[in-house]
Amino acid sequence: MSLSRRTLLAACAGLPFATLDPASARSAGQDAGLGALAARSGRYFGAAVSSIDFAGDNAYARLLDTDCSVWVASWEMKWGALMPTLGGAIDFRAADVIVAAAARHGKRLRGHTLLWHEHLPAGAERLSTPADWQRFVAPHIATVAGRYRDAVFEWDVVNEAIEPYDGGADLMRRTPFYAMLGPDYVAEAFRLAAEAAPSARLYLNDDHVYYAEDWQEQRRTGLLRLLERLVKAGVPVHGLGMQGHLDTRRRFDEQVFRRFLQSLEDLGLTLAVTELDVTEAPDASGRSLDARRRRAAEEVRKVLAVALDSPALVGVVTWGLSDADSWLRKRGPDMFDNQGLPYDDALQPTPFRETLASLFASTRSRHAS
Numbered sequence: 001m002s003l004s005r006r007t008l009l010a011a012c013a014g015l016p017f018a019t020l021d022p023a024s025a026r027s028a029g030q031d032a033g034l035g036a037l038a039a040r041s042g043r044y045f046g047a048a049v050s051s052i053d054f055a056g057d058n059a060y061a062r063l064l065d066t067d068c069s070v071w072v073a074s075w076e077m078k079w080g081a082l083m084p085t086l087g088g089a090i091d092f093r094a095a096d097v098i099v100a101a102a103a104r105h106g107k108r109l110r111g112h113t114l115l116w117h118e119h120l121p122a123g124a125e126r127l128s129t130p131a132d133w134q135r136f137v138a139p140h141i142a143t144v145a146g147r148y149r150d151a152v153f154e155w156d157v158v159n160e161a162i163e164p165y166d167g168g169a170d171l172m173r174r175t176p177f178y179a180m181l182g183p184d185y186v187a188e189a190f191r192l193a194a195e196a197a198p199s200a201r202l203y204l205n206d207d208h209v210y211y212a213e214d215w216q217e218q219r220r221t222g223l224l225r226l227l228e229r230l231v232k233a234g235v236p237v238h239g240l241g242m243q244g245h246l247d248t249r250r251r252f253d254e255q256v257f258r259r260f261l262q263s264l265e266d267l268g269l270t271l272a273v274t275e276l277d278v279t280e281a282p283d284a285s286g287r288s289l290d291a292r293r294r295r296a297a298e299e300v301r302k303v304l305a306v307a308l309d310s311p312a313l314v315g316v317v318t319w320g321l322s323d324a325d326s327w328l329r330k331r332g333p334d335m336f337d338n339q340g341l342p343y344d345d346a347l348q349p350t351p352f353r354e355t356l357a358s359l360f361a362s363t364r365s366r367h368a369s
């Protein structure tokens with residue numbers, strides 16, 4: 001199996017990172033870059049990055065520079081990455097690599113994520129009392145949000161708080177955070193984040209909200225209930241991040257999604273399409289790469305054309321730029337050469353990227369009356 005780009009980069013860590021001059025950027029991408037195109041309608045475009053992406057002068061890092069106005073750490077700012085063992089040492093070095101690279105290249109940073117039930121410090125899964133929250137969780141939020149108060153403009157404060165299959169009437173996920181404070185843990189997390197980073201925009205982030213299937217309708221219901229409670233209680237929640245892990249097998253209904261966006265707008269929230277990528281059906285591998293890539297681009301067009309109609313949508317972030325290192329290829333036995341991001345393994349633009357460029361270039365400004 002070919003070495004992933006990041007594995008190769010690990011071998012050349014520490015080389016200077018050169019930027020691509022605008023002229024060659026234009027010739028490379030035939031446009032000013034997705035970030036510049038998105039800015040025309042008052043929005044941002046960005047991608048998840050990893051600290052290893054900046055390990056030297058490489059074509060991928062240059063694409064991240066020319067195509068993105070926003071970066072988000074794909075794992076480095078998560079509790080378990082910062083603190084592998086609960087109560088143990090906290091190590092900001094990997095996260096700081098991304099913060100420094102963003103400052104060097106004039107990128108804004110989304111923070112992902114202060115509270116998530118995955119990628120936790122070892123031992124955190126046993127936390128269960130209010131005293132545990134005061135001893136471990138509150139300091140974690142204050143320390144991380146405080147450290148990056150001037151570097152991160154938008155935080156995913158709580159990630160994936162909804163899980164109807166956990167059986168609760170509130171449709172919320174039963175996590176250690178829920179065990180410690182009940183459903184009010186979400187409000188407390190936002191209050192702590194606002195205290196530590198008063199200028200940051202604070203988002204709830206969740207997955208599976210785009211498609212017209214009952215289980216996703218339940219998730220949208222759970223999210224709206226939670227957000228209504230937070231807004232009515234005056235909790236400093238500013239937006240919803242809608243993880244954009246699209247899937248060519250799902251059924252999209254434009255009116256269903258428009259109604260959901262309208263309900264969110266009615267709450268006065270801003271919206272972001274976070275983590276955009278496309279999962280192909282496993283049987284797709286029997287079709288031509290070109291046909292597969294066009295199908296993935298069609299899925300993006302269907303959904304994003306509706307999302308970009310909302311003046312509340314402030315940004316779009318893809319979960320990486322190149323298929324070469326997509327998490328979608330690391331899912332164990334069913335992994336295959338998923339074609340689901342703006343650039344292919346050879347860092348060539350795909351129809352996915354063409355679709356983003358065309359949508360950004362043609363959408364009306366979110367500030368238009």
Ligand code: G3I
Nearest residue numbers: 050074075078080081112118119159207243275319326327
């Ligand atoms: O290589 C690093 C190692 O140097 C480091 O010490 C260690 C710290 O935990 O992490 C190692 O690499 C792995 C990293 O991905 C880079 O590949 C981590 O072990 C691994 O946990 C991490 O997985 C990430 C996962 O979230 C958990 O944080 C994936 O990259 C990332 O794509 C995935 O992203 C999630 C979103 O946060 C939430 N939505 C779903 C999405 C996909 O699962």
